[in-house]
Amino acid sequence: MVNNRITQDGLSALEQELARASFGPLAGDETIAGDLPDDHAARTIAELAALAGNPHIDTWRDKLDALKSRNAIAKPLRPCGRLTRAAGLVLEAVGLKMGVGSECMIELPPGSAIPTAEAEVVGFAGDKLFLMPTTEVAGLLPGARVYPLESAPINDPMAGAKRLPVGWEMLGRVVDASGRPLDGLGPLGAKMDAPLAGPVINPLNREPIHKVLDVGVRAINSLLTVGRGQRMGLFAGSGVGKSVLLGTMARYTSAEVIVIGLIGERGREVKEFIEQILGEDGLARSVVVAAPADVSPVLRMQAAAYTTSLAEYFRDQGKHVLMLMDSLTRYAMAQREIALAIGEPPATKGYPPSVFAKLPALVERTGNGPEGGGSITAFYTVLTEGDDQQDPIADSARAILDGHIVLNRSLAEAGHYPAIDIEQSISRVMTSIIDDKHLERVRLFKQMLSRYQRNKDLINVGAYSHGRDALLDRAIALYPRMESFLQQGFREQANFEPSLDLLHQLFE
Numbered sequence: 001m002v003n004n005r006i007t008q009d010g011l012s013a014l015e016q017e018l019a020r021a022s023f024g025p026l027a028g029d030e031t032i033a034g035d036l037p038d039d040h041a042a043r044t045i046a047e048l049a050a051l052a053g054n055p056h057i058d059t060w061r062d063k064l065d066a067l068k069s070r071n072a073i074a075k076p077l078r079p080c081g082r083l084t085r086a087a088g089l090v091l092e093a094v095g096l097k098m099g100v101g102s103e104c105m106i107e108l109p110p111g112s113a114i115p116t117a118e119a120e121v122v123g124f125a126g127d128k129l130f131l132m133p134t135t136e137v138a139g140l141l142p143g144a145r146v147y148p149l150e151s152a153p154i155n156d157p158m159a160g161a162k163r164l165p166v167g168w169e170m171l172g173r174v175v176d177a178s179g180r181p182l183d184g185l186g187p188l189g190a191k192m193d194a195p196l197a198g199p200v201i202n203p204l205n206r207e208p209i210h211k212v213l214d215v216g217v218r219a220i221n222s223l224l225t226v227g228r229g230q231r232m233g234l235f236a237g238s239g240v241g242k243s244v245l246l247g248t249m250a251r252y253t254s255a256e257v258i259v260i261g262l263i264g265e266r267g268r269e270v271k272e273f274i275e276q277i278l279g280e281d282g283l284a285r286s287v288v289v290a291a292p293a294d295v296s297p298v299l300r301m302q303a304a305a306y307t308t309s310l311a312e313y314f315r316d317q318g319k320h321v322l323m324l325m326d327s328l329t330r331y332a333m334a335q336r337e338i339a340l341a342i343g344e345p346p347a348t349k350g351y352p353p354s355v356f357a358k359l360p361a362l363v364e365r366t367g368n369g370p371e372g373g374g375s376i377t378a379f380y381t382v383l384t385e386g387d388d389q390q391d392p393i394a395d396s397a398r399a400i401l402d403g404h405i406v407l408n409r410s411l412a413e414a415g416h417y418p419a420i421d422i423e424q425s426i427s428r429v430m431t432s433i434i435d436d437k438h439l440e441r442v443r444l445f446k447q448m449l450s451r452y453q454r455n456k457d458l459i460n461v462g463a464y465s466h467g468r469d470a471l472l473d474r475a476i477a478l479y480p481r482m483e484s485f486l487q488q489g490f491r492e493q494a495n496f497e498p499s500l501d502l503l504h505q506l507f508e
């Protein structure tokens with residue numbers, strides 16, 4: 001018997017069966033033997049394979065095809081890391097290589113209200129990632145699996161960046177920090193999305209501010225004139241009327257689109273702002289992004305960035321956008337929460353240095369676009385704790401904005417609304433957008449007002465006698481009219497031209 005011949009001799013029944021399955025009929029099999037030439041009762045493997053169309057290869061081919069089709073429907077292998085620490089607001093994970101700002105999912109134990117929690121990478125140290133959850137994480141277990149979320153397609157220039165819906169379909173809608181509708185009016189239907197971080201505009205390409213923007217508030221239009229593309233701060237303590245003033249501007253400003261970011265406000269206030277302050281007409285040309293105080297600091301920051309992205313989208317369509325953000329301080333506070341949680345040292349009033357870097361980065365995205373394009377005029381409210389104008393955020397905001405409107409608590413307490421403190425407020429671009437006569441009148445108004453304020457106590461106790469100071473006499477005579485000029489009802493619209501006429505009339 002030669003070795004390379006396959007015959008049935010010496011094979012057990014099972015071995016014969018296996019040999020048949022692999023190589024087809026064996027030498028000596030009756031049925032086949034009849035078909036084969038007599039002198040080739042026993043054959044080489046190659047000969048058998050050729051004769052039987054190589055059943056061995058066919059078998060493996062079938063098996064490979066089956067594997068291929070299973071592979072096609074199988075999910076790709078997903079890398080995952082493990083949670084090693086959860087202390088305070090941050091979670092730590094190992095085993096993943098993800099960029100700061102990317103998102104991941106963390107598995108929650110079975111039976112949790114939601115199967116997975118979401119988190120964002122906010123920093124790293126060595127191979128440890130710091131994650132900040134954006135959803136509820138109650139029930140999180142040590143060693144829980146952490147999966148990176150899909151990133152944007154590679155061929156996209158902003159690949160990996162988080163993209164949220166933008167578009168005209170969003171007018172009249174209220175969404176959360178992730179672009180999910182909050183108003184119960186069904187899906188947004190937005191066909192476009194935009195990255196959260198907008199492209200930087202070359203400062204030399206920005207169109208200068210040279211057009212007046214009518215904001216519908218007499219005191220601002222006449223004495224603190226705002227230019228199209230200007231970025232203003234609204235500085236006040238709590239409850240002095242910031243939100244109401246923003247709402248008035250939202251209703252009466254001559255802007256094509258309004259984007260409103262409600263960041264870190266009380267949840268109750270969001271509904272109140274939309275229904276009572278903004279009103280139906282205001283909402284119809286607005287998009288509202290709301291991230292109340294109880295959502296994760298990551299989402300509060302994201303909401304501010306998203307508000308700006310939406311405004312940028314409309315500006316890039318050549319529109320004149322009004323952006324209102326309430327409040328910039330809460331944005332700074334959210335960044336403080338994150339930075340402190342991942343171990344950045346606090347500097348001024350507990351604010352870590354990164355806060356003061358984030359503020360200009362956000363604010364610089366608004367303003368005018370390139371020549372001939374659209375614009376974003378922005379109003380940011382800034383909380384001045386205990387009416388302290390030296391608050392580090394207020395200080396920093398004052399330095400990066402093109403003007404500030406200060407609301408005064410004693411005016412509000414006296415029922416003087418809007419409680420704008422004309423003396424402390426300034427619009428830095430005003431001188432270059434209004435005419436000389438207007439400017440002269442503003443100067444005169446401020447002079448009179450400040451002269452009266454400085455001598456108010458003397459006048460009130462009767463220590464000032466008429467005729468000692470001609471300017472003060474005039475100020476005293478004008479004061480009641482100036483005061484009523486500055487006041488404006490919550491539902492009253494005061495356009496630019498009528499406001500200016502009234503200002504001129506005061507001094508004629």
Ligand SMILES: Nc1ncnc2c1ncn2[C@@H]1O[C@H](COP(=O)(O)OP(=O)(O)OP(=O)(O)O)[C@@H](O)[C@H]1O
Nearest residue numbers: 237238239240241242243244245417418488489490
């Ligand atoms: N123009 C106005 N006319 C009449 N009342 C006003 C006016 N502006 C504000 N108020 C009163 O002041 C209150 C507080 O206003 P608002 O909610 O705007 O303050 P806020 O500065 O936004 O407060 P917070 O810091 O708490 O958000 C209002 O509820 C309203 O009663």
Ligand SMILES: [Mg+2]
Nearest residue numbers: 242243244326
């Ligand atoms: Mg408010």
